[in-house]
Amino acid sequence: MYIIVEDDPSVADALESLLSGAGLPVRVFASAEELIHSAPPTPEDTMIVDLGLPGMSGGELVRHLEKAGATPRVIAISGKSSRTIARETEGLAAVKILRKPPAADWLEAITA
Amino acid sequence: MGELEDRRTAVSEARFESLLDTAADGVIVIDETGRMLVFNKICEQLFGYTSQEAIGQNVSLIMPPEFSVSHDRFMHNYHRTGEKRIIGIGREVSGMHRDGTVFPLELSVGEAKTAEGRQYIGVLRDLRSRRAVEQRVSQLQAQVVHMTRLSAMDEMGAAMAHELNQPLTALLLYLQAVARQVRACHADEKPPSDKMLGVLDKAVLEAERASHIVQRMRQMVEKRDPERATIDLREVVNEALDLSEFVAQGATVTIRRVFGMTPIQVDADATQIQQIILNLLRNALEVAKESEERWVKVSIGSDDRSAFVSVTDSGPGFSEDVGKSLFRTFSTTKKSGMGLGLAISRAIAQNHGGDLMADPGGNGQGATFTLMLPMHHSDEAEEDTWG
Ligand SMILES: Nc1ncnc2c1ncn2[C@@H]1O[C@H](COP(=O)(O)OP(=O)(O)OP(=O)(O)O)[C@@H](O)[C@H]1O
Ligand SMILES: [Mg+2]
Numbered sequence: 493m494y495i496i497v498e499d500d501p502s503v504a505d506a507l508e509s510l511l512s513g514a515g516l517p518v519r520v521f522a523s524a525e526e527l528i529h530s531a532p533p534t535p536e537d538t539m540i541v542d543l544g545l546p547g548m549s550g551g552e553l554v555r556h557l558e559k560a561g562a563t564p565r566v567i568a569i570s571g572k573s574s575r576t577i578a579r580e581t582e583g584l585a586a587v588k589i590l591r592k593p594p595a596a597d598w599l600e601a602i603t604a
Numbered sequence: 605m606g607e608l609e610d611r612r613t614a615v616s617e618a619r620f621e622s623l624l625d626t627a628a629d630g631v632i633v634i635d636e637t638g639r640m641l642v643f644n645k646i647c648e649q650l651f652g653y654t655s656q657e658a659i660g661q662n663v664s665l666i667m668p669p670e671f672s673v674s675h676d677r678f679m680h681n682y683h684r685t686g687e688k689r690i691i692g693i694g695r696e697v698s699g700m701h702r703d704g705t706v707f708p709l710e711l712s713v714g715e716a717k718t719a720e721g722r723q724y725i726g727v728l729r730d731l732r733s734r735r736a737v738e739q740r741v742s743q744l745q746a747q748v749v750h751m752t753r754l755s756a757m758d759e760m761g762a763a764m765a766h767e768l769n770q771p772l773t774a775l776l777l778y779l780q781a782v783a784r785q786v787r788a789c790h791a792d793e794k795p796p797s798d799k800m801l802g803v804l805d806k807a808v809l810e811a812e813r814a815s816h817i818v819q820r821m822r823q824m825v826e827k828r829d830p831e832r833a834t835i836d837l838r839e840v841v842n843e844a845l846d847l848s849e850f851v852a853q854g855a856t857v858t859i860r861r862v863f864g865m866t867p868i869q870v871d872a873d874a875t876q877i878q879q880i881i882l883n884l885l886r887n888a889l890e891v892a893k894e895s896e897e898r899w900v901k902v903s904i905g906s907d908d909r910s911a912f913v914s915v916t917d918s919g920p921g922f923s924e925d926v927g928k929s930l931f932r933t934f935s936t937t938k939k940s941g942m943g944l945g946l947a948i949s950r951a952i953a954q955n956h957g958g959d960l961m962a963d964p965g966g967n968g969q970g971a972t973f974t975l976m977l978p979m980h981h982s983d984e985a986e987e988d989t990w991g
Contacts, residue, residue, distance in 0.1 A: 500770045502810055506777035509803050513781045571769035593772035597780055 494602070495564065496520045497527055497541040497553065503592075507540065510599050524548035524556075533557065537564035540590075540602060543580050544570060551580045554587065567602055630709075630728035636721050638662045638679060650709075650730055652702030663726075668700045691715050691724070696731065707732050767942060771814040778807035817942075833874065834980050836867040837911050838904055840874045844881040845902060848889075857892045859885075862903035868911045869980040876952045877977075880960070883945035884915040884973045890938075891919025891970065910958070911979050916972040921965025930962055946973075953977070 494511050496518060498504040504520050511518045521527040524545055533539055539557075543550035554566050563585070570577050571592035581587055590601055624631050624644040633642035643658035651658070651666045658665065664672030678689055691713045699709045708731035716723045782803050789796050845859055870877075881902075888900040897918035905912050922930070929935035931950045936943030950960040958977035965971045 500774070502774035502806075502813070503770055503777070505806065506774040506781070506810070509806075510777050510781040510784075513785050513803075569773075571766060571773070592769045594776045594780070598777060599780065599784065 493533075493537045494518045495527065495533055495537055495539040497522075497524060497539065497545065497550065498569070499523060499542060499545050503542070507598070511602070514599055514603075516603070524550070524553035527553070528556065532560065532562040533564040534562065535564060538567065538602065539564040540567045540569060542570065543568050543577065544572065549580065551582075551584065554584055558585065630726075630730070632663065632666075632726045632728065634663050634724050634726070636679075636683065636723075638664065638676065640665075641723065642725075647728065650699065650701070650728065666699055668698050668706045671698060699728065767817045768814055771810040771817070775807050775810035775814065778803050778810065782807070831873050831875075832871050834869055834871050835874050835877075837870050837872075837877070837913065837977070838863045838868055840872075840877050841881055841902065841904060841913055844878040845885070847878075848882055848885050856898055857889050858899045860899060860901040862901060864904065868904060868906050870911050870956075870977045871980050872956050872977060876956075877975075880949040880952055880975055881913065881915070883949045884975070887945060887973075888915050888917035888919070888970075892917040895919045895970070906979060909979055911977045913975040913977075914972055915974075916965075917970040919965075919970040921967075921969055921971045922962075923966075924964070927962065927964050931960070949975075 494516050496504055496507050496511075498507065498520070499522050501522070504522070508518050508520055521530070524541075525547055527533075528548075539554075541550040541553060545553070548556070550568055550570075554563075554568075557563055566584075566587045567590060568577075568581060568587045569590045569592060570580070572580070577589060577591075581589070588601070590598060624642065628646070630647040630650050631642060631644045632640055632647055634640050640658050640661055640663050643653070643655040645655075647658070647666075648654055653665070662672075664675060667675060681687065682689065682691070690711065695711060697709050697711045698706050700706050710729040710731055712727045714725045714727075716725060782800050785800050785803075786796055789800075842861070842863070845861065849859060885900065885902070892898050892900050895918040899918045901914075901916045903912075903914050903916075905914075926937060931946050932943070933947040934943040946960070946962075953960040953975055956977055958975065961974045961976065963972040963974070
C-alpha cells in the first residue's frame with residue numbers, strides 16, 4: 493500500500509493520479525493526525541509524507557511511527573531549502589527525500 | 605560690597621558671553637529702542653558683521669528694509685498696548701546678510717525687565733540649513749524605501765518559490781501521470797481514455813494557479829503609471845462588487861451597499877481602485893463566511909476634501925498582534941494567503957494621494973477597512989484641460 497500524507501489537495505491528488513494510474517494501491521491523508529487515527533502503516537507500506545504538514549509535522553509523524561514500531565518505508569517530500577530539510581529530518585533513520593517541484597519522474601523514484 | 609557685586613556681575617557676564625558663543629543658535633539682545641546689546645558668534649556668521657560692528661546699532665541693520673519698518677512699528681505698538689505679536693511665540697522671519705542676501709530665520713523672542721529698562725532676547729535659527737537637513741532626510745527616506753523594496757524583493761523571491769512550488773509540483777505530477785498512461789495506451793494500441801483528459805484538465809488548472817501567483821507578484825513589483833481620470837467612486841465600486849458577486853455565485857454572504865445619491869468624484873485609476881475594493885472584499889468575505897450573520901457592508905461617503913469607501917464585515921475583527929503587521933508584505937494568518945492584498949492596496953491608495961486605514965473591531969464587531977482618496981476639484985480639472 494502507498495500512503496500519501498499531504499495537506500495541499502492538488503499535490504495529493506496529482507500524486508494519487510500518478511500512483512493509481514500505474515495500478516498501485518493508494519490511500520491519501522490530509523494530515524499526520526488523520527493517518528494516526530486510522531489504521532497504522534506496516535513495514536510493507538510506503539509512506540510519502542510532506543515534511544511541512546500543519547499540526548504534527550512530517551518529521552514528527554515519522555518519529556512517532558518509529559517509536560510505535562510501525563515503520564513503513566518513508567519518502568519525504570518538501571519544497572524547503574536543503575538546510576531546512578536536513579534540520580527537519582535530523583535523527584531519522586534513512587529517509588528518501590524528493591524535492592518539490594519534481595525534477596525527475598517521481599513514480600520511478602517512489603517505486604525504485 | 606558694591607565692588608563684590610560688580611565682580612560677580614563681571615564673572616557672570618563673562619560666563620554668559622562664552623555660553624552665548626558656544627550656542628548653536630544666533631542670539632541677539634536689544635533694548636527698548638531696538639539697539640543691539642549682544643550679538644554672538646553665530647550671528648557674526650549669519651549676518652557678516654562682527655559683534656563690535658553690530659553692538660550699538662539698531663537691529664534693523666540685519667533685516668531686509670521692508671521688515672525693519674514694520675519692526676519699529678511692532679515694538680512701538682507693543683510698548684503702547686502690551687499686545688504680543690511675537691514674544692513667547694516664535695515665527696519665521698527674514699534676515700539680511702551684510703552682502704544683501706535675504707534668508708529665512710526662525711525667531712523666538714523673550715523679554716527681560718532689567719534695571720536699564722526692558723530688553724528683548726532673540727534666538728535665531730538659520731532655516732536654510734534646516735531646509736538642507738530636510739532635503740537630506742527626504743533623500744535618506746527615499747533610500748530607505750528603496751532598500752525595503754529590495755529586501756521585500758528578497759522576501760518575495762522566497763515567498764514566490766514557496767507559493768509556486770505546490771502548483772508546479774501538482775502540475776508536473778499530473779503531466780507525468782498522463783504521459784505514462786498515453787505511453788501505455790500506445791503500447792496496447794488503445795485510444796486515450798477520458799480519465800486522461802480529466803487529468804490534463806487538472807494540470808491546466810494548476811498551471812493557472814501558478815500563473816495567477818506570478819500575476820499577483822507582478823502587481824506588487826511593477827509600478828505602472830496609473831491612468832488617472834475623473835471617476836464616480838460609486839460606479840467604480842459598484843462594478844467591483846457586481847464582479848465579485850458574479851464570481852461568488854451562490855455564496856451565502858450578503859453584500860450590503862450603502863451609497864448616497866450624489867456622484868462622488870475622485871481622480872483615480874479605476875482599475876487600481878477596483879483592485880483595492882476586490883482585495884478588501886475578498887478578505888471580508890472570507891471571514892464573514894465563517895461568521896453567524898454572514899454579511900459585508902460597503903459604504904461610500906465624503907467630506908469636502910476626501911472620499912471614503914468603507915468595508916465592514918460580520919467577522920470577529922483582528923487582534924492587536926495581527927494589526928501590527930497588517931499592511932506588511934507577506935504577513936498573513938491564512939494558510940493559503942500570501943499576505944499581499946492589503947500591502948498592494950495601501951500602496952495603490954498612497955500612490956493616489958490617499959490612504960488605507962484599518963479599524964480592528966473586536967468584541968463582536970467585525971473589522972472595518974477604509975479607503976480614503978482626495979476629492980476631485982473642478983478648478984484643477986479646468987486647468988488640466990488647458991495644460
Ligand atoms: N476583514 C478582516 N477581518 C479580520 N482580519 C483581517 C481582515 N482582513 C485582513 N485581515 C488580516 O490581515 C491579514 C493580511 O491580509 P492581506 O489581504 O494582506 O493578506 P491575505 O488575505 O492573508 O493574503 P492575500 O490577500 O495575499 O491572499 C490576513 O491574513 C488577516 O489576518
Ligand atoms: Mg487578502
